[in-house]
Amino acid sequence: NAGVTQTPKFRVLKTGQSMTLLCAQDMNHEYMYWYRQDPGMGLRLIHYSVGEGTTAKGEVPDGYNVSRLKKQNFLLGLESAAPSQTSVYFCASSNPTLPSADTQYFGPGTRLTVL
Amino acid sequence: GESVGLHLPTLSVQEGDNSIINCAYSNSASDYFIWYKQESGKGPQFIIDIRSNMDKRQGQRVTVLLNKTVKHLSLQIAATQPGDSAVYFCAEKRRGSSYKLIFGSGTRLLVRP
Numbered sequence: 079n080a081g082v083t084q085t086p087k088f089r090v091l092k093t094g095q096s097m098t099l100l101c102a103q104d105m106n107h108e109y110m111y112w113y114r115q116d117p118g119m120g121l122r123l124i125h126y127s128v129g130e131g132t133t134a135k136g137e138v139p140d141g142y143n144v145s146r147l148k149k150q151n152f153l154l155g156l157e158s159a160a161p162s163q164t165s166v167y168f169c170a171s172s173n174p175t176l177p178s179a180d181t182q183y184f185g186p187g188t189r190l191t192v193l
Numbered sequence: 194g195e196s197v198g199l200h201l202p203t204l205s206v207q208e209g210d211n212s213i214i215n216c217a218y219s220n221s222a223s224d225y226f227i228w229y230k231q232e233s234g235k236g237p238q239f240i241i242d243i244r245s246n247m248d249k250r251q252g253q254r255v256t257v258l259l260n261k262t263v264k265h266l267s268l269q270i271a272a273t274q275p276g277d278s279a280v281y282f283c284a285e286k287r288r289g290s291s292y293k294l295i296f297g298s299g300t301r302l303l304v305r306p
Contacts, residue, residue, distance in 0.1 A: 109292055115267075118201065120296035123236070125205065128292065168236055171290065180225045180286050182294060184236035 080104055082185035084169050090191045091159045099154040100186050102168030109172045110152040111136070111182060112144060114165040121168065127152055128174075159192045167192070203281060203301040212270040214300045216283035221264065225286040228257060228268045228295070232279045240268070240281075245288075270302075280305045 082103045084113055101110065107126050113121040123136030141163060143155045145190040152171075156163060166189050170182040204291045206212045224245040229237035234292070243250045245265075250257050256269040266283050282299035 118298055120298045121294075123293065124297075126292060139234075161253075173196075174292075179243060180294070181227060181239055182284075183239065186236045187234075 079131045082116035082168075082169055082183055084185040085144050086188060087186070088189045089148055090193065091156075092193050095137075095159050095161060095192075096155070097159065097190075099167055099169075099190075101152045101185060102150055103152075103171040103183075104150065104170060104179075105173065105183070106149070107173040107183075108149070109174060109182075110146065111114070111170040111172075112142070112152065113168045113170065114138065114163075114166075115168060115187075117166050124154065124167075144155045156191050159190075164192045172186060196260045200245070201299050201301045203303060205305060206273050207305050208235075208273060208275060210273055212268075212273045212277070212302055214268045214270075214298075216266040217279065218264050218266060218283070218285045218294075218295075218297075220285065220287055223285040223295075224288040226257070226259060226266050227284045227286075228255075228266075228281060229284065230277075230279045230281055231299070244255070246250050249285045261274045269274075273304050275304050275306060278302055 085100045092151040111126040112124040122138050125144040127133045133144045145153045169185040172182045227242045230238040231237045233287045241252045254271045258267045280299040284294040284296045
């Protein structure tokens with residue numbers, strides 16, 4: 079199993095540009111999450127999904143949109159990128175039916191710079 | 194390169210020594226705790242977890258201790274190796290929340306050869 083994968087690994091955008099980050103997991107997990115990680119801060123939840131076709135806002139959702147059209151994929155979109163969105167973005171997944179239901183498994187991250 | 198941990202507390206240990214990394218949590222309603230390891234340029238990797246009905250849990254070279262009285266969590270790494278160098282952070286889950294983890298900012302562990 080590849081686990082959780084993310085594309086792209088790196089991206090540089092200009093202010094106002096748009097892009098989509100793709101997360102894929104092959105563990106058949108129901109729940110998926112998008113976080114951002116900034117220096118000196120803990121991971122902050124942007125959006126999450128508890129199943130195909132459902133999404134919900136996390137702690138810092140403004141400026142981002144998400145979609146979960148397929149169970150294995152969770153997309154994070156930036157419609158109009160801002161320098162404040164420069165960060166490292168991590169996707170994670172978890173399976174609520176497992177004994178370790180609360181454990182989240184992370185992808186390798188996408189480093190985004192907005193100029 | 195590092196985008197996390199520019200201002201993190203750092204623990205420096207000699208290779209072969211034991212390491213103890215600490216974490217304080219804020220909410221007495223938290224019922225599940227996880228330790229993650231994050232190497233430079235990589236995503237967080239699950240190390241070990243513990244539920245609030247336990248005080249101690251052991252894995253391979255790692256032990257997690259939970260002190261609910263003072264809301265303190267620690268990760269002990271035995272015979273620390275160079276490959277253990279990373280940022281370690283804890284996460285807590287509040288009782289009744291089926292998904293949401295609250296993450297600490299982490300501690301950087303440096304292993305001296």
